[in-house]
Amino acid sequence: MTTVAQVLKDKAYKEIYTITPDATVLEAISLMAEKSIGALVVTHEGNVVGILSERDYTRKIALMERTSFDTTVSEIMTGSVITVTTAATVEECLELMTDRHLRHLPVVEDKQLSGLISIGDLVKAAMDDQRKLIEQLQQYISG
Template identity: 40%
Template sequence: MYVQSILDRKGAEIVTTRPEETIAATARLLSEHRIGAVLVLDGSGHVAGVISERDIVSGMAKHGAGVAAMTVADLMTRDVLLCRPTDTIEEITAIMTARRVRHLPVLEDDQLVGIVSIGDVVKQRLDETALEVDSLRQYVLAGR
């Protein structure tokens, strides 16, 4: 299976923000969309970083309540790993596990086409496993 299969199931909605946006506004955005991270796009629409709940919590631990007035650029992760629709689920699972990342933007021909989370990957793997079990069950029952 490929990353494209995840995008086909979940859709291509991508929640984004800008580097100059406040952390308070970004926290509201995360809560509103019930997501764990937001892609940060520069003025040209290219991925400049990602800001996650974890980044905000770390910022609160370091800076206290004043973190709400800080900008996304102050706390975002700039070294963003990317994937392609043609990457396999196994490949991105290995990357997410080894690099301890929970979100991967998906680029095709240098264009942002989606984002996959570790939750999306786990759901896809569980669905695949359930399909395999069902197929094996039907095969065994047909042989009786």
């Protein structure tokens, strides 16, 4: 079974983008747009305190008629963040993300942020695992 450690190692883009809770939402969405990403991990003194996604922005700024200029990240971020460790398997993460309707999972080791995986990262890893299994079964059948 592929683990989160392997998924992180295989990722093309390994950089983790973070923002502080006191930053403005405008700063956050500007960073997301600049980096072409859908979420930022919110950190305070190196600890994960939240996650801010495009979904948070849409639901909590646009629909509630707030402004990005004077609303802080802490006001709209998802505060109860579910995290995983590098030892978690792809299957465990996919199940967690499906059950909780998540698109991103911060990876935390020794209380420090060590990565961020997306549903796309996990689907790719699961497809690679299935491809390898099919190849092994075909070789077994062929003799």
